Amino acid sequence: MLALICEKPRHGFAISKELDSDESLVAVLNVRRPLVYRSINSLEAAGLIRPTKTEAGVQGSKRTVYSPTARGKTTNLQWLNSIVEHPRDARIELLAKFVLRSRSRMSNTSLAKKQRDLFTKFAQEFKVKEKTAAANTKLVARWRYESITAMIRLLDSVISP
Structure with missing residues (x-):
């Protein structure tokens, strides 16, 4: 959620809609609307985003638009x-980072190199x-x-397409 808000300020419904409609995000993540709003609340409580304005909703209820704080921008960039740290987290977290970095026009090469170095050790x-495992x-x-x-x-294919 933080990365999407760092791309551009938006409200929870817009984030949820983006997560449901963007093919690159859909291929990696499945986030239900209630989780979007819980995440927004957590990000705001942590001081990573702040409400900046309200907009009229389609059905009359106002929608709060959130923007990243300076700390939120730094945290997002550090995360991206x-x-x-562990291969089991690559399926969602690493793919999400690659997708979000691409959306922000960031190269994936340096991250892929660092990730490959760690995974080579694994x-x-x-x-x-495997060689020493019991039957x-x-x-x-x-x-x-x-x-x-x-x-x-x-990762090699990301480094050298």
């Missing part, structure tokens, strides 16, 4: 530039675990290794 660890855990170890190497191949 940070790697995902791959080495997973390969050792009853070998399949899981193999799954982890294959998954991380697939992610590395994807």
Whole structure:
């Protein structure tokens, strides 16, 4: 939500509509409207966004438009530039970062390089675990290794399209 508000000030309904209609976001995230409003409340309570104006809604109720605070802009930029610490978080968080960075016309190359470096370390660890795994855990170890190497191949394609 913060990244979308940093793109341009908007109200909760506009964010929800964007999350439902933008193909790149839909492919990565499925966020229901109540969660959008809870997120807005949390972001405001944390001092990352602030209400800047109200607009008339289509059905008469006023809508509060939110803008990022300076701290919100900094937090968003730090998040967009940070790697995902664990492979299990790559499916949503890393893909969301790539989509949101692209929407903001930021290159994904530097993030992909940093992410690949970390995931390469994981791959080495997973390969050792696969080779030394007991028979009853070998399949899981193999799954982890294959998954991380697939992610590395994807990151390589982002780095060198």
